[in-house]
Amino acid sequence: MIITLRAKKNNVYVIGLSALALWIGGCSSEKPGLGKTSELPPAPEIASGYRADMVPVHATRHMAAAANPLATAAGQQMLRKGGSAIDAAIAMQAVLTLVEPQASGIGGGAFIMYWDGHKVQAFDGRETAPAGADKRMFLDAAGKPVAFTDAQIGGLSVGVPGVLRALQMAHEQHGKLPWNELFEPAIRLASEGFPVSARLHSQIVADKFIAQSPALAKYLLTEQGQPLPVGTVLKNPQLARTLQAIADRGVEAFYQGAIAQAMVEQVNSHPNPGSLSLADISGYRAKERHPVCGDYKQWRVCGMPPPSSGGVAVLQTLGILDALQRRSAALDLATMPPVGLQPSATAVHLMAEAERLAYADRALYLADSDFVPVNVKGLTDKNYLQSRATLIGDKSMGRADAGTPPGINLALAPDRSPLRISTSQIAAVDDQGGAISMTTSVESAFGSHVMSNGFILNNQLTDFSFIPDENGQPVANRIEPGKRPRSSMAPTLVFDRKSGELVATVGSPGGSQIIEYVNKAVVGLLDWKLNPQDAIGLPNFGSRNVATEVEAGRVSPALVQALKDRGHEVSAIEMTSGTQIIIRDETGWAAGADPRREGTALGD
Structure with a gap:
């Protein structure tokens, strides 16, 4: 059954039956604000070199992995004290606020997947739209979407910002x-200074x-207005305070009082x-939400539910x-394992085609489930996915249409918001058997470029659809006061179906490409039996229901x-992923960090 969403009054949807055919984002050759559909925005963070010499890190007790060595060290320090995975994550997030301001920080949000040794939990620290937000706030006087940077800056x-509340809830x-x-390492680094890394300099x-x-220029540029050189000792006394x-x-020191007033x-x-x-x-x-979990061969895969689209799309x-x-x-x-870390054409074909179908559904159905009914059960129904699989043949379908999953669905217009985000990934396993996969973000590089009390504020409202409705149909991901914008973040936990034992914690930054990166990593680990470093290092590929994307310079002309x-x-x-993986192996734990960024893993 297809239902037309007419309006929302007093948090109650007024609906009526409709036979109007559904259509998806990208079914036309143009996307407002994006140009041709084959011309998607570039990777949200530029590459900073590829570290080809990286090898897996092994440990018997605990492991921490983050996007910067100083953050990883802070996580390891907490684990060595007997801290839990969430303790390590809080310490790493605080340091990332300082050393990776372009990607994450306390001025942004996060999704957390947590395993305490007995149950899986999902903590939602996604940002919310202010009460004064309006669905037309990113449209110009003519009703056309403004340029992305005009909205962002x-x-x-x-x-x-929501990340601190989510960390508090989990802690x-x-x-x-x-x-x-948990804040001691970050406070010390902010007070004493840290060397500007090559990656931060390039950003x-x-x-x-x-x-x-x-404020940002004063912090990150020299007196002559030039980017701070690599190795410059950068202090942030405001953030320390x-x-x-x-x-x-x-x-409460953040959400009330002088810090809140300054924001x-x-x-x-x-x-x-x-x-x-x-x-x-x-x-x-x-908010604590119900994880979305599904079976893949002999494994159980659990991910983040809406307002993230990542968990559903990966499943x-x-x-x-x-x-x-x-x-x-x-x-x-x-x-069909990779040969010399070069994926086979058949594997890329099958995965790209499956992703087209997932991204088609994502563009139409997924949004904040507190505001729009999201048919997660239908979208992940095994019979529905089997029917979707029949659409895949020897040749590429080119552009997939959204399906009609079982249950009640809304007749909606597609979300055409720009596909950009700047993110970071944190992973940890602790001595008590706990584990975390946490993806944290300020959205675009350096967020809104508004700095307050030493940290950068997010620009997450640009993750909403700039266009609230089309042809009389509302966009599920339109802006509404108090609503959380849809995300692609996909922190993921993998379990053995028979034993229930945790197998791996996986996640990546990368905007709407996150889903591609996590899919590649999971298949690399589970199907191709790659160690975590090789699974990450495998060339990135996939499709967001436009062209089939391959990582430039890392795939052969033959492929x-x-x-x-x-x-x-x-x-x-x-395709600048920043994947972090920790996987159980015969030594206890093995971990890998993405060679495309400056992340590391440390364990004992």
Whole structure:
């Protein structure tokens, strides 16, 4: 049954039956604000070299992995004290706020998948739209979407930060160490300084808007207006004071009082102002949600539910691949491992086609389930995914249409918001058998470029659809006050179906490409039996229901030609993942970090 969503009044949907055919994002050749559909925005963070000499890290007791060596060391320090995985994650997040300001920080949000040794939990720290947000706020006077950077830069794009509330919620349930101890490494680094890394330097060089943002320019540029050189010792006393207040007084020091007031003033006084209020900030609440879990061969895979699309899309992709492999032994991915870390054309074909189908559903159905009914059960139904798998043949389908999963569905218009995000991934396993996969973000590189009390505020409101409705149909991911924008973040936990034992914690940054990166990593680990470092290092590939994407400079001309022979439009692009993996092995734990960024793993 297809239902037309007419309106929402007093949080109740008024609906009526409709036979109107559904259509998906990308069914036309143009996307407002994006140009041709084959011209998707580039990777959200530029590459900073490829570290080809990386090898897996092994440990017997515990492991931490993060996007910067200083953050990883902070996580390891907490684990060595007997801390839990959430303790390690809090310490790593605090350090990342300092050393990786372009990607994550306490001014943003996060999704957390947690395993305490007995149950899986999902903690939602996604940002929310202020009460003053309006569905037409990213449209110009003519009703057309504004340019992405016109929306991004300034207070207009800032959502209420949620990461600290989510970390607090998880720590209250699973923390082993005192809250204030977890901020000590970050406070020390902020006070004493840390050397600007090559990656941070390259991000500063690439960002032309820093010079136009006074506080950010003062922090990241020299007196002559040049990017801080690699190795410059960078101190952030304002952030040290902010973190000390949070350490001493808890998250209320952030969500109430002077820190909150400063955020409001910075956002609303910007030349491109927003509508953030003290009530918005103090009223923010993290949420514990039901994880989305599904079977893939002998494993159980669990991910983040809406407002993230990542968990559903990964399960859909794996479910479609599982159906294909049940249909024919010739389609079993386990029989087509990479050769010299070069994926086979057949494997890329099958995974890209499965992802087209998942991304088609994502564009139409997925949004904040507190505002729009999301048919997660239908979208992940095994019979539905089997029917979707029948659409995959020897040749590429080119562009997939959204399906009609069982149950009640809404007749909606597609989300056409720009596909950009800047993110970071944290993973840890502890001595008590706990594990975490946490993806944390400020959205685009350097977020809104609004800096307050030493940290950067997010621009997550640009993750909403700029266009609220089309042809009389609402977009599920349209802007509404208090709503959380849809995300692609896909922190993932993998278990053995028979024993229930944790197998791996996986996740990556990378915007709408996150789903591709996580799918590749999971298949690499489970089907191809790659160690975690090789699974990450495998060239990235996939499809977001446009061209089939392959990582530029890392796949052979023969692979590209083989895909073209199957009818694929192939786009060689920068695919700067930042995947972190920890997997159980015969030594205890093995971990890998993405060679495309500066992440590391440390264990004991």
